[in-house]
Every structure is written in structure tokens, then in C-alpha cells.
Amino acid sequence: MEVNYKNVKKYNVGKKPIRQPIYLTWLIWFLSFIMTLFNKKKVEKINMEGLKGPYLMLSNHMSFIxxxxxxxxxYPQRVNNVVNYDGYYQRAWLMEWIGSICTRKFITDLQLVKNIxxxxNRKDVVCIYPEARYSPNGSTSYLPESLGKLVKMNKVPVVAVVHRGNHLLSPFWNFRKKRKVLLHTTLTQILTKEDVENKSVEEINKIxxxxxxxxxYKYQKENNILIKNKDRAENLHKIxxxxxxxxxxxxxxxxxxELTCSKCNHTWNxxxxxxxxxxxxxxxxxxITDWFEWERKEVREEIIRGEYSYEDDVEVYSLPQPYKFYKLGKGKIRHNAKEGFVLNGHYNNQDYQITRLPLQIEGLHVEYDYFRIKRDDCFVINTENDSYFIYPTKENVITKLAFATEEMFLLLKNKK
Structure with a gap:
């Protein structure tokens, strides 16, 4: 049973994107130039000579930059970015104007495939961030196998965009405090049109x-990048x-x-x-990456042993339209390997229940210190026509929830 909004008209996430006006292509370049003016940066292109749209760009994702x-x-090519629905908040007109392709994270979205x-077909460039969120720890997150099918279906070249230094500049767990870091972006054509036609979906996915x-952090160590900020570890405990x-x-x-365990008094610098x-x-x-992946393994083992379970009292907000968050009030949520997520609440004199089975959600959108509602950690459950922003009562649980969501999906998918 969904939320009773009465007369609220929901936003059409699947509407067709317009073709980006050419003058906006210049304006986007100019604004990007201004916004990054004081960042040391380097752009490298490999096998890109003469390449023009249409092609798919697949980029790693660490920061807004x-x-x-x-x-x-x-620049000067038109680029349609695939953008999550909450990126349209209070600026849907702008996102539509620049030709963004709207979607909700971690749902089955056939209209997204059609819009890409x-x-x-307009001979433009489409940029996808397949990790579908900022990397919490600055390393590769889960990449869906559906990418290979998408590439094969569209029969266009594929460019990999790999940013380095963006997480070090502004780590997701402490994004408000910027550091001075050299940013290095590499664009590489990894598949030509002929490659796409001749290779299997499995081969494409492997590439x-x-x-x-x-x-x-490996990049930082290998390149002897020193970050001397006195607050460089603050919020690291969130991951x-x-x-x-x-x-x-x-x-x-x-x-x-410093990072400290208050129970056993171990301290790390x-x-x-x-x-x-x-x-x-x-x-x-x-x-940091090894510690992070060890935590993931611990959660996976907990699921396999049948011991994983999460229940909490939560505060719930929703975004049926990209203009206003609706405060749905208190709710209860549980998460386990059998049911996935089950959210129960009451709004407008009517109970609601939102469910997402483990195989329906391959990853979890988490936010550390989410600023659009209130400055605190939250996670987001998307359905095909709504988004629920959930603030836990229990502290520092969202990273483990993200691990559990991904590992449940992978364990069940690999059983099939």
C-alpha cells in the first residue's frame, strides 16, 4: 500500500529529454571552467582522436566535480547526463533544459533505456555513472551486468571516464571540507563500434x-600526494x-x-x-580500502550465517514531486535477507507499506550529512514512482545497510 498523497500529481520521471541547445553546451563549459578555476587539473584523452557522437560515456563517480x-x-559536444531524480529538486526546469535524462536509482527503468x-539516435553523447552514487571510499563500487546489454543494444562506441583525485579533494564522508589535490581525468575509447558488434555481452562487461x-588511496600513496589538513580524518568513522x-x-x-574505538581504545592516525x-x-x-572491504566481507558472512537483521524507528520524508519534500513522520523499517526492506508508516489518516525484495534492489542510495532535508545521515528507497528518504534512529548504520543490500542481491543472483 503506497502513501496517500490525496491530490498530489507525481512527476513524470520518464519524460523524453530534449536535445541540448548548442548555446547551453558553451554555457555549461564556461560555468564548469569557472567552478574549477582554482583546482589543479589534467585531462588526458586516449584513442579519442576524431571520435564524435553518438557514443556512450561510462564514468566513475566520487563528487559533484x-x-x-x-x-x-x-566540449563542444552535446552531452546528455543520466541524473538521479533528487538532482532535479527545485531545479527540474533547468535539468530538463540542459537535456538531462532522469531516473530513480536502483529500480528497473525501461523508459531510461528508451531515452538513452x-x-x-540524435548522434549525441550520453554519460552514465553506472556506480549510481558517490563512492564512499574512493574505489570501484558494484557495476551492473546490464551495462553490457545496453552497449550491445545501442551499437555505439564506448568511452570510459576515470577521475582520479576527486575523492581525495572531497571525500563523500566529509564533503564540506575541500583539500588541495591534483585532479586527473582520463577519457579512453575502450570499445569501437566494430568491437561492440563483434564482442559478446560478457566480453563487453569484462572490458x-x-x-x-x-x-x-592507492593512487594517493603511489603518487606521494600529501594531504596536510588537520581535520582530514573527521567523519572517517562513517565508513x-x-x-x-x-x-x-x-x-x-x-x-x-585520528580514528578511535571508544570500546577498546585503539587509535589510528x-x-x-x-x-x-x-x-x-x-x-x-x-x-582504508582494505578496511572497508573487510567490513563488506563481514556483512556477507553474517548474511550467509542467517544472522543479519536490522530494525529501527525512523523518520521518513518523500519526494513525489521535485519541488517539495513531504514529511511523512515516524515509521518503522526492517531489513533482512528474506524480505529485503519493509517500511511501515502512517500518513493522511492511512497506513502505508513500502517493500523492496532483495532481488529488486541491487544497491542502496546513502547520504552522509544530507543537506536538502536536515544535516544528518539517511538512506533512500526508491520505487518506480516515489522516493523515500529515511533517517535512522540508530547511529552510523547506513554503510552497513549499503553493504547488506549489495551482498544480498549478489548472493541471490548468483544462486539463480
Whole structure:
């Protein structure tokens, strides 16, 4: 049973995108140039000579600056960006005007496929961020296998866009405090039109997977990039929530350059080169990425053992239109391997229940310190015609929820 909005007309997410006016292509380039004027940056192009639309761009995703750097790199070509629905909030007219392709994250969206095909048939460029969210830890997130089918269907060249340094500049877990970092964007044509026609979907997926691999902290260490900010570790506990020594999930804190477990008193320093050093014991994980992936493995094992379960009292907001968040009030949510997500609440004198089975949701949209509603952590459950922004009562749980969502999906998919 969905939310009773009475007379609220919902936004048509699947409407056809317009062709971007050529003067806007110049304006987007100019604004991107201004916004990145004080960032040290480098753009490199490989196998791109003479390539014009139509083609698909697949980009990694770490920060809003990804859009600006991609705009600089592709000018003067028209680019239709696939944009999540909440990106239209209070600016739907603008997003429509520049030819954005709207979708909701982690749902089956057949109209999105049609709209991508429409833009490519106009001989324009379509840019997709297949990770579908900012990378929490600056390394490659899950890439859906449907990418290969999309490429094969459209029979156009494919360009991989890999940004490096964008997470180091503005990590998702502490995006408000920028650092001084060299940004390096590489555009590589990884598949020609002939390659797409001759290769299988599996071969295409393998090439895409290999081309979009990245690890910001490995990149930082290998290039001796030093981040000297005195607050560089603040909020790092939001992604490194589980202590590798005592295994507690609710006692990690961070301040300044240090990460601490308040239960067992282990403390780590985030060094200027992005590595971690335990100050009072053996350093189990020097790499943020290794610690992060260990947490993922722990959640996966918990699911396999049948021990994973999450229940919480939550505060719920929704976005049926991109102009206003509706406060739906208090609700209850549970998440487990059998039911997936089940959200129950009451609004406009009527109960509602939103469900997403594990195989219906391959990833979870999470936000650290989400500014559009209130500054706190939340996660988002999308259905085909609505988006629910959910603020947990329990602290620092959204990273584990994201792991659990992805791992449930993969475990069940691999069983089929």
C-alpha cells in the first residue's frame, strides 16, 4: 500500500529529454571552467582522436566535480547526463533544459533505456555513472551486468571516464571540507563500434569492469600526494564503522587526524599520504580500502550465517514531486535477507507499506550529512514512482545497510 498523497500529481520521471541547445553546451563549459578555476587539473584523452557522437560515456563517480570535469573534457559536444531524480529538486526546469535524462536509482527503468537510445539516435553523447552514487571510499563500487546489454543494444562506441583525485579533494564522508589535490581525468575509447558488434555481452562487461577500476588511496600513496589538513580524518568513522580489533560496530569515532574505538581504545592516525597507522597496537589495515572491504566481507558472512537483521524507528520524508519534500513522520523499517526492506508508516489518516525484495534492489542510495532535508545521515528507497528518504534512529548504520543490500542481491543472483 503506497502513501496517500490525496491530490498530489507525481512527476513524470520518464519524460523524453530534449536535445541540448548548442548555446547551453558553451554555457555549461564556461560555468564548469569557472567552478574549477582554482583546482589543479589534467585531462588526458586516449584513442579519442576524431571520435564524435553518438557514443556512450561510462564514468566513475566520487563528487559533484565529476560532472564539471567531464563537461570540460567533452566540449563542444552535446552531452546528455543520466541524473538521479533528487538532482532535479527545485531545479527540474533547468535539468530538463540542459537535456538531462532522469531516473530513480536502483529500480528497473525501461523508459531510461528508451531515452538513452533516443539521445544516441540524435548522434549525441550520453554519460552514465553506472556506480549510481558517490563512492564512499574512493574505489570501484558494484557495476551492473546490464551495462553490457545496453552497449550491445545501442551499437555505439564506448568511452570510459576515470577521475582520479576527486575523492581525495572531497571525500563523500566529509564533503564540506575541500583539500588541495591534483585532479586527473582520463577519457579512453575502450570499445569501437566494430568491437561492440563483434564482442559478446560478457566480453563487453569484462572490458568495462577492467576499465573502471580505481582506488583513490592507492593512487594517493603511489603518487606521494600529501594531504596536510588537520581535520582530514573527521567523519572517517562513517565508513570505517567496525573496529578490526574488538569487532564492535558502534564505538568508532573520529576527530582531527585520528580514528578511535571508544570500546577498546585503539587509535589510528590518518597519515598525510592516506595510509593508516595504529598508534597503540599492530596496524591490521594500513589501507582504508582494505578496511572497508573487510567490513563488506563481514556483512556477507553474517548474511550467509542467517544472522543479519536490522530494525529501527525512523523518520521518513518523500519526494513525489521535485519541488517539495513531504514529511511523512515516524515509521518503522526492517531489513533482512528474506524480505529485503519493509517500511511501515502512517500518513493522511492511512497506513502505508513500502517493500523492496532483495532481488529488486541491487544497491542502496546513502547520504552522509544530507543537506536538502536536515544535516544528518539517511538512506533512500526508491520505487518506480516515489522516493523515500529515511533517517535512522540508530547511529552510523547506513554503510552497513549499503553493504547488506549489495551482498544480498549478489548472493541471490548468483544462486539463480
Amino acid at each position: 565529476d560532472f564539471e570535469l567531464t563537461a570540460l573534457a567533452t 537510445n533516443l539521445c544516441l 568495462i569492469q577492467e576499465s573502471l577500476q580505481y582506488d583513490e 570505517l564503522y567496525k573496529c578490526p580489533h574488538c569487532k564492535d560496530e558502534h564505538s568508532m569515532t573520529s576527530k582531527g587526524t 590518518l597519515n598525510e599520504n592516506g595510509t593508516l597507522t595504529c598508534l597503540n597496537d599492530q596496524t591490521i589495515f594500513e589501507s
